[in-house]
Amino acid sequence: MRYAQGGGLTDAEREARERVRLDAVARFEAGDRNKAIAATLRVSERSVERWRRQWREGGAAGVASKGSPGRPKLSGAQVARLERELERGPLAHSWADQRWTLARVKKLIGRLFRISYTVEGTWRLLKRHGWSWxxxxxxxxxxDDDAVELWKKEVWPRVRAPRRPATAGSSSKTRPASR
Structure with a gap:
């Protein structure tokens, strides 16, 4: 089933949808035809065909909801371990500089837990656990900020070229009168 951009089902909508699928399973067992089931449940025939195939392959459990795809995949213990590893810093994990990027955190999660997150999912995980951008x-x-300030005060005034005084006609925007 496809949803509008950024959309999906809430937990309540998912439960309602699952009740519809389980009602379809009861009708499969009663021997009803796909067209009649689709009309009664007000769904497409293709959905009923797909549910029937899943029911044949896995029984009622094959038609059951798989849960929200956006649920966190790491357990509390895994998140605690991830936070300890992040605190150790990128150098401890063989990166050349001291910056944690989302791509690096994503890769670290994959190395530590063999779980794949998207970059956006990684950001949501970190944000959910109090990490900030x-x-x-x-x-x-x-x-050396002190040396920079000293250079700006003492050396720069000697190095920069002095400004020429503005003289009449040198850079004025007035034009001589036309003849």
Whole structure:
């Protein structure tokens, strides 16, 4: 079943949909035809065909809801371990710098738990557990702020070219009168 962009079923809607499927199972067992079941339950015949196939292959359990696809996949213990590993830093996990990116956290989750998250799912997991987005300051590690200030006060005034004084006609926007 397809839903509108960004849509899906809430837990209550999922339960209602499952009741419809289980009602269809009772009708399969009674020997009703797909067209009659679809009309009675007000669903498409294709859905009824799909449910019948799932029922034949797995019984009533084959038609049961698989649950929300957006539920967290990590247990509480796994999240605690992930947080410990994140606190150790990226260098401890063989990355060359000290930045945790979502792609790196996603890869770390895959390495530690053999579970695949999307980048967006990784962000939601981290946000749900109190981690926040941070923009690293773009500064060289070797930067010495005191030396920079000293250079700006003492060296820069000597280095920069002095400004030419504005003289009439040098850069004025007035034009001589036309003849």
């Amino acid at each position: 941070q923009q690293p300051a773009r500064r060289a590690i070797e930067r």
